[in-house]
Amino acid sequence: MSAVPSGEPLIEIHNLTFSRGSRLIFDRVSLSIPRGKITGIMGPSGTGKTTLLKLIGGQLRPDAGEVWVDGQNVHSLSRSALFALRKRMGMLFQHGALLTDLSVFENVAFPLREHTCLPESMIRDLVLMKLNAVGLRGAHDLHTAELSGGMARRVALARALALDPELVMFDEPFTGQDPMTLGVLVRLIRKLNDALGLSSILVSHDVAETLSIADHLYLLAEGRVIASGTPAAIQADASPWVQQFMQGMADGPVPFHYPAAPLQDDFHLPKVQECDRC
Amino acid sequence: MLSVLGRLGRAVLESLARLGRWFVFMLALLPALPSALLRPRLIVDQLYHLGVLSLQIILVAGAFVGLVLGLQGYSILATYGSAESLGVVVALSLVRELGPVLTALLFAGRAGSALTAELGLMKSTEQLAGMEMMAVDPLKRVVAPRFWAGVITMPLLAALFSLVGVFGGYAIGVGLLGVDSGSYWSQIQSQVDFFDDIVNGVLKSLVFGVAAAWIALFEGYDCVPTAEGVSRATTRTVVNTSLAVLGLDFIMTALMFDV
Amino acid sequence: MQNTTSRDIWVGLFVALGLAALTLLALNVSNLLTLPSSKGYVITAEFDNIGGLKVRAPIKLGGVVVGRVESISIDPHSFRAVVGMNIESQYSIFPKDSSAAIYTSGLLGEQYIGLMPGAEEAVLQAGDRIAITQSAIVLENLISQFLFQKAAEETKE
Numbered sequence: 029m030s031a032v033p034s035g036e037p038l039i040e041i042h043n044l045t046f047s048r049g050s051r052l053i054f055d056r057v058s059l060s061i062p063r064g065k066i067t068g069i070m071g072p073s074g075t076g077k078t079t080l081l082k083l084i085g086g087q088l089r090p091d092a093g094e095v096w097v098d099g100q101n102v103h104s105l106s107r108s109a110l111f112a113l114r115k116r117m118g119m120l121f122q123h124g125a126l127l128t129d130l131s132v133f134e135n136v137a138f139p140l141r142e143h144t145c146l147p148e149s150m151i152r153d154l155v156l157m158k159l160n161a162v163g164l165r166g167a168h169d170l171h172t173a174e175l176s177g178g179m180a181r182r183v184a185l186a187r188a189l190a191l192d193p194e195l196v197m198f199d200e201p202f203t204g205q206d207p208m209t210l211g212v213l214v215r216l217i218r219k220l221n222d223a224l225g226l227s228s229i230l231v232s233h234d235v236a237e238t239l240s241i242a243d244h245l246y247l248l249a250e251g252r253v254i255a256s257g258t259p260a261a262i263q264a265d266a267s268p269w270v271q272q273f274m275q276g277m278a279d280g281p282v283p284f285h286y287p288a289a290p291l292q293d294d295f296h297l298p299k300v301q302e303c304d305r306c
Numbered sequence: 307m308l309s310v311l312g313r314l315g316r317a318v319l320e321s322l323a324r325l326g327r328w329f330v331f332m333l334a335l336l337p338a339l340p341s342a343l344l345r346p347r348l349i350v351d352q353l354y355h356l357g358v359l360s361l362q363i364i365l366v367a368g369a370f371v372g373l374v375l376g377l378q379g380y381s382i383l384a385t386y387g388s389a390e391s392l393g394v395v396v397a398l399s400l401v402r403e404l405g406p407v408l409t410a411l412l413f414a415g416r417a418g419s420a421l422t423a424e425l426g427l428m429k430s431t432e433q434l435a436g437m438e439m440m441a442v443d444p445l446k447r448v449v450a451p452r453f454w455a456g457v458i459t460m461p462l463l464a465a466l467f468s469l470v471g472v473f474g475g476y477a478i479g480v481g482l483l484g485v486d487s488g489s490y491w492s493q494i495q496s497q498v499d500f501f502d503d504i505v506n507g508v509l510k511s512l513v514f515g516v517a518a519a520w521i522a523l524f525e526g527y528d529c530v531p532t533a534e535g536v537s538r539a540t541t542r543t544v545v546n547t548s549l550a551v552l553g554l555d556f557i558m559t560a561l562m563f564d565v
Numbered sequence: 566m567q568n569t570t571s572r573d574i575w576v577g578l579f580v581a582l583g584l585a586a587l588t589l590l591a592l593n594v595s596n597l598l599t600l601p602s603s604k605g606y607v608i609t610a611e612f613d614n615i616g617g618l619k620v621r622a623p624i625k626l627g628g629v630v631v632g633r634v635e636s637i638s639i640d641p642h643s644f645r646a647v648v649g650m651n652i653e654s655q656y657s658i659f660p661k662d663s664s665a666a667i668y669t670s671g672l673l674g675e676q677y678i679g680l681m682p683g684a685e686e687a688v689l690q691a692g693d694r695i696a697i698t699q700s701a702i703v704l705e706n707l708i709s710q711f712l713f714q715k716a717a718e719e720t721k722e
Contacts (some may be wrong), residue, residue, distance in 0.1 A: 094492050114441040125436030128427070139440045142447070187440075332671025350576050357583075358575045397594050469586040472594060498594050499621070508587070547679070 037229045038063045038195060039084060044093035046076070046083060053079055055095065055251035066221050068229040068242030068259075070235070072273065072282065075248045077231040078122070081197045084229070085119060088112045097195070115143060118196040120189030122203060122229030124180035126172045132159070132183050133168040139190045158186040161217060185216065186278040195227050196220075210234075214241055235274055239263070247273065249282070324528075331524050334444055335453065342450030352455030356417040360463060363416055364409060368467035368492055371404055372396060372474020380483050389483070393490035394497040395474030401498060401507045402563075405468035407555050410514035413460060414547035418522035422543040425526025426536035427452075434527075441476070445459075449523050456519025457512065464511035506562045513558065517550045578633045605632060606691035610665045610678075615646045616701025617676050618667055624650050625677045631656040633676065651676065652689075660685040664697035676701060 037060035046054040053076035061067045084095055086102045097104045100113060126135050137157045140146060146154070151268045152257045159165045162182040168173070175183060179203055188196055201213055218241045232238045238245070239259045247255040247262065247270060250273055255262055255270050263274060272280030288294065342348065425448070428434050434444045452531040472494070479485040498504070522543045529539035615637065624632040636649035652659070662683030669676050689695070 057504075084436075085436060087438055089565075111443075117435070117439065119439040121432045121436050121439075123431060125432040127433055127436075128431070139442075142440070142442045175489055191440075213433040350573060353576045353579065354572045358572075359581045361582075362578060378699065401590065458580075461587070462580065465583055465586035465590055469589055469594075494594050500591060504590050563581070 029119050036063065037061055039229075040096040040097055041084075042094045042096070044083065044095065045091045046079065046088070046093075047091055048079075052251050054083075054090075054093075057248070057251070057253055058093075059246050059253055059256065061227065061229055062244060063227050064225060065243035066217065066230055066241055068230045068232065068238040068245045070233055070238055070245060070273070071247060071248035071254075073233060075250070077233075077248060079246075080233060081119065081199055081229065084197065085114060085117060115191055116194050118127045118191070118193040120181065120184050120188050120196065120198045120201060122132070122200045123177075124184035126175075126180055126184055126187070128172050130172070132170050132175070133169070133170065135172065135183060136168075136187045136190055139187065143191060154190070157187075158189050159183070160188065161220065162186045162213075163212075176209075178205050178212065181213065182216065185220075189220065189224070192224070193226070195229070197231070199231050199233075200233075201230070202232055202237050210237060213237075217241060235276070237273075249273070258294075318555075319486050320539070321539060324346065327528055328524055331527060332520070333447060334461045335520075335523075338443065338445040338450045339453065341446055341484055342454055345451065348447070348451035348497070349454050349458070351396070352452050353459060354515050355420070356413075356452070356455045357459040357462065360413060360416045360459070361466070364463045364467050365470050366406075366492055367408065367412055368470035371408060371467075372400065372471030372476075373478050375399060375471065376475035376478030376540055380479055384497050389479075389485050390473065390489040391471075391493055391497075392479045392483075393494040397472050397494045397498050400468040400471040400475075401503050403555070405464045406507055406511040406514055407551060409464040409467045409511060410460065410551040411548055413456075413463065413514075414522070414544050414551070417456070417459070418518050418543050418547050419540045420528070421456070421519070421522040422526040423536055423542045424528040425449070425452075425523060426531070426539050429527065429529060430531035430533070430536060451546065452523060453519045456522070457515040460515025460518065461511040464507065464514075467488060468507070496504070502563070506558075509562075510558055513554055517554060518547045521547045521550060603626060605653045606657065607635060607649050607651050608689050608691065608693050608695060609647055609649050610657075610666075610695040610698050611643065611645045611647055612667065612698050612700045613645055613702040614703060615648060615676075616667055616669075616703060618648065618678070618701065619676075622677050624652065624680060626656070626680045626682070631680070648678070657688060658682075659688060659689045661687045661693070662697070663689065663695060664699070665695045666699035667701035669702070 039061035041057060041059050043056045043058055044054050045052075045056055057080075069080065073076055079088065079123065083090055084097065084102065086095075086105070089103055097113060098111070098116075102110065102113065107112060127138060130138065133155055135156055137151050140151050140154060144151075146184075156165050156168065159168055162185050164179060164186065167179065167183075172180065172183075185196075198217065201217065202210055214237050217228065217230065220226065226238055230238060230242060237263075242259055245255075245257060245259055245262050246253055249269065255265050255267065257265070262270065265271070269281040271277070273281060278284050291297070375396045376392065379392050382388055383389045383395065384389055425434075428448065429442075437444045437447060447525070476487075476490060478488055480487045525539040525543045525546070526536075529535045616635065618634065620634050620635045620637060623630045624634065632650055632652035634648055635651040636647075638647050638649075639645070639650045640647050650665075659680060660683040664681045664683065666679050666681070667676055668679050683697075
């Protein structure tokens with residue numbers, strides 16, 4: 029996987045357009061994900077960050093535009109070719125998406141059992157290795173219901189890594205985690221990306237954590253790429269929108285109020301002049 | 307008036323759309339069915355959930371239905387002086403109708419709703435999407451084994467239901483009301499036909515198994531992936547399965563017994 | 566994995582119970598055991614009227630079921646009903662001049678064929694036809710006959 033020069037992007041997205049019902053989610057978005065790096069994709073809730081991951085994974089079809097992963101156009105692939113491509117991708121869902129009827133061990137073993145014919149002893153070794161990498165080797169006997177949110181995500185990460193993918197997509201890995209777990213996850217993502225030579229896409233709206241580990245950042249809003257660059261470059265970006273998002277200001281280019289009729293109309297307030305008392 | 311018409315129109319459109327999705331689901335599931343047979347392990351797991359866990363309710367319900375049939379049948383037959391035919395009444399009504407139909411209705415409540423809830427939960431917690439991203443087809447891995455298990459389970463449960471019911475009728479008729487034990491069985495054996503009654507009953511429960519599993523799996527797979535959506539889908543499973551079973555039962559009875 | 570094995574045992578038990586129930590239903594509750602063995606031989610008989618006789622109705626000799634009705638058809642030349650009877654091979658004992666009659670079990674019960682053995686030495690073979698038959702009693706005919714007789718008696722007086 030590292031044979032290809034790291035300068036050539038792993039994923040290229042050209043003029044991607046996608047809408048849900050009448051709502052336009054992506055309007056001719058183009059971006060590229062480099063190899064061997066952690067690429068952060070940030071934006072307010074509802075900008076379609078998760079949708080972007082599903083488009084890359086071929087679970088959704090774009091209205092227009094193309095997604096190229098390692099030289100293959102995802103949406104022109106046959107089903108079996110798409111499945112073959114997916115084996116080279118790992119995806120960490122927001123809540124882990126662990127199979128609730130299986131134990132931790134069986135969850136990590138799941139992709140191995142489905143896609144390989146390895147002997148049981150080797151599956152055991154591989155699973156324990158993957159679990160060890162996320163620090164949960166001792167938890168392999170637990171049932172998924174016994175896991176905390178952070179542990180579930182780490183198990184899901186071990187499962188995403190089970191087939192030694194080249195690309196791992198993280199969907200909001202930090203949401204709803206306590207600070208300690210956050211630190212663990214941040215370090216884990218960085219460490220695994222570098223140790224295994226992965227390319228990672230990190231979708232998040234947690235500014236501090238994402239800034240701390242991403243090599244490259246894209247800021248999405250209103251269906252477009254608002255800004256892109258290294259974390260330092262983004263932080264230095266003077267555009268008011270970027271500043272509002274990065275610093276979490278309540279009002280700015282993205283207004284605090286959802287577009288509405290004037291206040292007087294909604295509350296049937298009389299015009300000020302007509303009020304005789306004041 | 308207009309709003310009533312509008313609601314009616316919306317309801318019709320919505321049910322047409324559901325019907326369409328039902329067919330799409332059917333077409334997608336059909337090719338996944340044969341390969342699921344190659345993994346009996348998965349089917350066995352589901353046989354446990356659908357079959358073994360339904361045993362209790364099926365056996366208890368079967369016994370009670372048999373007891374009631376024994377009491378009611380006796381009181382009617384005794385007025386015509388043919389209490390010896392009690393066995394026939396109990397056995398025929400169980401094997402032809404009550405066994406397959408009541409089993410299917412109980413199955414819808416016990417196993418069908420569980421199937422829908424489980425699948426709906428898997429959908430709402432992104433387990434199905436997660437499988438797809440792991441290049442595993444959830445139709446093959448999750449839905450098809452459950453379908454087979456439902457189809458296999460139903461005739462077995464129905465047979466147990468009928469058998470327990472026949473013994474329940476025996477307990478009441480012979481044990482309590484003094485019908486002759488020998489004539490109870492001999493009447494059954496001379497009047498219940500293997501092809502007309504037993505085979506047709508098994509055929510019925512096979513068809514019910516297909517319908518019940520299909521509806522439950524579709525509702526789970528198609529549900530709105532929220533807590534509310536799952537609970538609605540579960541209700542729909544029980545209602546739709548019950549209606550489908552009763553409707554199919556009428557059609558098949560008319561076809562089988564040349565009424 | 567312990568869980569899995571106990572589950573397997575339960576599933577095995579369930580399937581075995583279910584199959585046993587099916588077998589019991591088939592053998593003990595239905596007439597599967599009394600169905601004609603295919604080894605029987607078929608003889609035919611012509612009747613003027615078979616009433617409500619049905620395929621698979623029993624054929625009895627002295628109350629013992631010796632076979633089942635296999636087919637019912639019409640002879641295109643004589644316009645009489647032809648009944649094919651499958652007699653179990655162990656009962657290849659009927660003399661050539663045996664007779665067949667259609668009876669009703671009870672007042673409203675099912676109809677069956679009763680055989681009456683004749684006196685000849687030679688035995689009925691597969692494909693033979695019973696010559697002496699007695700049709701089913703049709704209630705309407707009986708009543709009209711009775712009324713006709715009554716009327717005739719009255720005119721005589």
